[in-house]
Structure formats: structure tokens, C-alpha cells
Amino acid sequence: MTKLLLSIHVLAAILVVGPIAVAASLFPRYGRQAATAGRDPDARAGGIAALLHRICRGYAVVGVAVPVFGIATAVQLGVLTDAWLLTSLALTALAAALLALVILPGQERLLAGADAADSGGDGGGGGGGAPASTAARLSMLTGIFNLLWAIVVVLMIVRPGSTTGA
Numbered sequence: 001m002t003k004l005l006l007s008i009h010v011l012a013a014i015l016v017v018g019p020i021a022v023a024a025s026l027f028p029r030y031g032r033q034a035a036t037a038g039r040d041p042d043a044r045a046g047g048i049a050a051l052l053h054r055i056c057r058g059y060a061v062v063g064v065a066v067p068v069f070g071i072a073t074a075v076q077l078g079v080l081t082d083a084w085l086l087t088s089l090a091l092t093a094l095a096a097a098l099l100a101l102v103i104l105p106g107q108e109r110l111l112a113g114a115d116a117a118d119s120g121g122d123g124g125g126g127g128g129g130a131p132a133s134t135a136a137r138l139s140m141l142t143g144i145f146n147l148l149w150a151i152v153v154v155l156m157i158v159r160p161g162s163t164t165g166a
Contacts, residue, residue: 012062012065016059016066017066023053023059025146027107027138028138029135030048031052032131032132033049035113046111053104056103056107060096063096067089067096082159085155088156092148094148098145102141103142103145106137110134113134
């Protein structure tokens with residue numbers, strides 16, 4: 001049972017977190033282009049940005065499976081109270097909060113700015129600053145999100161105090 005839970009956990013992490021990391025990393029470029037569409041001839045940017053946002057939002061919901069199967073695996077292995085696992089859980093919660101409370105709303109604001117630019121508004125990112133600064137902030141936050149996941153992966157592999165010889 002442990003091997004099955006671990007396999008599902010690892011597959012979920014790869015197939016769910018990976019697309020979020022890629023889509024969120026690409027979003028600022030296309031979101032900025034879409035928000036400045038009146039000054040940018042690339043009309044596809046808005047559609048691409050909207051698709052990337054839908055990917056982030058949709059996979060974020062499914063992403064709950066990653067810690068659920070991770071906790072189930074930890075219970076089976078008897079490591080639920082180990083410091084490396086508790087640290088990983090805390091970093092996972094921080095990454096999830098960053099995505100849900102900051103990155104996704106930031107993407108929505110940038111998309112709202114793109115809609116305003118398309119309809120003849122100011123294209124200012126929905127009141128959240130100029131599109132370039134909003135996109136730059138999203139780039140930074142996405143980098144932090146990706147770094148948190150990289151640290152979690154390292155903790156999962158190295159597992160401080162492990163007797164596996166790793």
C-alpha cells in the first residue's frame with residue numbers, strides 16, 4: 001500500500017505542480033502583452049494569458065491531491081512527525097497560499113487590465129499598477145513559488161536523518 005500511495009503522490013506532484021509552475025512562469029509575459037494590447041500588435045497574447053491562468057487555477061484545485069497522498073504515505077511510513085516532513089508540509093502550505101492568495105488574484109488583475117485595454121480603458125492592470133510592474137511582481141512571486149517547490153523536492157529526496165544512506 002505504501003508503494004502505491006508514494007507512486008500516486010509522486011505522479012500527482014509531477015503532473016499537477018509541473019504544469020502550474022510552467023503556466024505561472026509564462027503568464028507574466030503574455031499578461032503584460034495582453035494588458036498593453038493597444039500598443040502591442042500581438043492580439044493572441046490575451047488568449048494565451050487567459051489559457052495560462054485557467055491552467056493555473058484548474059491545476060491548483062487538483063493540486064490538493066499532492067499533500068493528501070503525501071500525508072497518507074507519511075502515515076504509512078511512520079514519518080509524519082519527522083522534522084523534514086513537517087518542514088516540507090509547511091513549505092507546501094506556504095506555496096499553496098502564495099498561489100491562491102497572491103499569484104492567481106494578480107493574474108486576474110492583469111487579465112482585467114487586458115480587458116480594459118481591449119475595451120478602450122486605461123489598461124492599467126485593474127487598479128493594481130501598470131501592466132509592466134504587475135507582470136514583474138508576478139514573475140518574482142512565481143519564482144518564489146517555484147523555489148519553494150524545489151526546496152520541498154530536495155527535502156523529499158535527501159530526507160535529513162534518513163537511514164537509507166542518501
